[in-house]
Amino acid sequence: MEKIAVLGAGSWGTALAMVLSDNGHTVTLWGNKSEQINEINEQHTNKRYLPEINLPQNLKASVNLKEAINGANYILLVVPTKAIREVCQQLNNELTNEVTIIHASKGIEPDTSKRVSEMISEEIDSKFLKSVVVLSGPSHAEEVALRHPTTVTSASKNMEDAEVVQELFSNGYFRVYTNEDVIGVEIGGALKNIIALAAGITDGLGYGDNAKAALMTRGLAEIIRLGKAMGANTQTFAGLTGMGDLIVTCTSVHSRNWRAGNLLGKGKSLDEVLDNMGMVVEGVRTTKAAYQLAKQVNVEMPIVNELHAVLFENKNPKLAVDALMSRVKKHEGESTSNYISDLAE
Numbered sequence: 296m297e298k299i300a301v302l303g304a305g306s307w308g309t310a311l312a313m314v315l316s317d318n319g320h321t322v323t324l325w326g327n328k329s330e331q332i333n334e335i336n337e338q339h340t341n342k343r344y345l346p347e348i349n350l351p352q353n354l355k356a357s358v359n360l361k362e363a364i365n366g367a368n369y370i371l372l373v374v375p376t377k378a379i380r381e382v383c384q385q386l387n388n389e390l391t392n393e394v395t396i397i398h399a400s401k402g403i404e405p406d407t408s409k410r411v412s413e414m415i416s417e418e419i420d421s422k423f424l425k426s427v428v429v430l431s432g433p434s435h436a437e438e439v440a441l442r443h444p445t446t447v448t449s450a451s452k453n454m455e456d457a458e459v460v461q462e463l464f465s466n467g468y469f470r471v472y473t474n475e476d477v478i479g480v481e482i483g484g485a486l487k488n489i490i491a492l493a494a495g496i497t498d499g500l501g502y503g504d505n506a507k508a509a510l511m512t513r514g515l516a517e518i519i520r521l522g523k524a525m526g527a528n529t530q531t532f533a534g535l536t537g538m539g540d541l542i543v544t545c546t547s548v549h550s551r552n553w554r555a556g557n558l559l560g561k562g563k564s565l566d567e568v569l570d571n572m573g574m575v576v577e578g579v580r581t582t583k584a585a586y587q588l589a590k591q592v593n594v595e596m597p598i599v600n601e602l603h604a605v606l607f608e609n610k611n612p613k614l615a616v617d618a619l620m621s622r623v624k625k626h627e628g629e630s631t632s633n634y635i636s637d638l639a640e
């Protein structure tokens with residue numbers, strides 16, 4: 296059994312800390328809000344993020360980063376993408392031994408277009424960084440905390456590291472696959488949030504399942520196009536971290552991205568929506584990043600373009616849908632079917 300520090304005491308950090316505690320590891324959950332940390336230690340709950348969930352008695356929490364990482368060979372980083380660099384810088388100041396950093400955050404940094412694993416490698420001194428492993432897939436914290444069956448992927452360039460992480464997390468309700476395509480896994484996890492925002496918008500506008508199926512299918516084609524240009528293995532997008540996560544995020548009431556889109560479709564402003572949410576909506580920043588990236592690498596991403604206009608140029612969501620529907624007529628062309636046929640190995 297291992298000593299593992301989980302940095303980020305929101306919905307996903309808490310749910311993953313539960314999985315690791317259930318597996319018998321010694322887990323310390325680190326957060327920056329003392330009231331919340333006291334609640335976890337004293338009441339064994341984290342009501343703001345996971346109401347009605349009782350946390351394992353052996354799960355400890357701390358506001359002290361040095362104390363949380365003391366003796367840990369594995370650090371799970373699960374703060375919003377916006378906070379990754381800041382938390383890594385704090386971590387870098389406290390590290391005294393080499394660690395494997397596992398991250399479970401889903402986003403791309405605007406302006407730099409960096410994926411989370413790239414930011415981690417930039418911020419953590421290489422003498423302390425044994426490996427970076429990504430944990431991603433269709434996995435709403437609310438359902439994992441109820442110990443409902445969930446599948447995810449552990450990805451690393453080094454398959455042995457991915458397998459170690461698979462072993463750490465796997466149990467009867469949490470099944471972990473491995474993959475060596477770090478780029479594809481991170482791009483899929485980040486970009487599905489954009490499509491979930493768009494799916495929320497069409498639901499909020501009162502359009503039905505046809506519109507959502509169209510967005511999911513054509514959205515996946517956009518994700519694949521960008522992923523391919525970034526060097527991903529296109530087959531990855533037909534798997535858990537691509538299509539799987541796209542399905543769960545576009546169709547679940549648990550999704551903060553879908554819920555935010557839904558409110559936008561109902562006429563709320565972006566500021567009103569984000570004030571309302573109280574949790575991270577990663578798709579907003581990732582839309583900005585994908586919009587910039589698509590232009591840089593010359594990839595056509597019409598849904599991303601329209602969502603960018605709705606979020607940042609005040610475009611009426613209904614007009615954005617009209618614009619997508621009246622684009623120049625096309626052949627279906629490069630669709631996911633090309634890749635899905637290769638998947639069932």
Ligand SMILES: NC(=O)C1=CN([C@@H]2O[C@H](COP(=O)(O)OP(=O)(O)OC[C@H]3O[C@@H](n4cnc5c(N)ncnc54)[C@H](O)[C@@H]3O)[C@@H](O)[C@H]2O)C=CC1
Nearest residue numbers: 304305306307308327373374375378400401435436574575
């Ligand atoms: N909630 C979910 O079901 C899933 C979330 N994710 C990803 O996990 C990441 C985190 O998401 P959630 O836990 O859901 O977000 P959340 O909004 O529920 O919680 C975020 C937590 O990070 C903390 N935080 C923010 N900035 C910080 C800083 N500078 N220092 C220390 N703590 C800081 C907040 O206090 C809060 O506790 C996101 O990238 C998200 O896309 C991935 C899979 C599932």
Ligand SMILES: O=C(CO)COP(=O)(O)O
Nearest residue numbers: 432433434435550551552
């Ligand atoms: O990534 C997730 C599920 O796999 C969570 O999605 P949201 O951030 O939209 O809630």
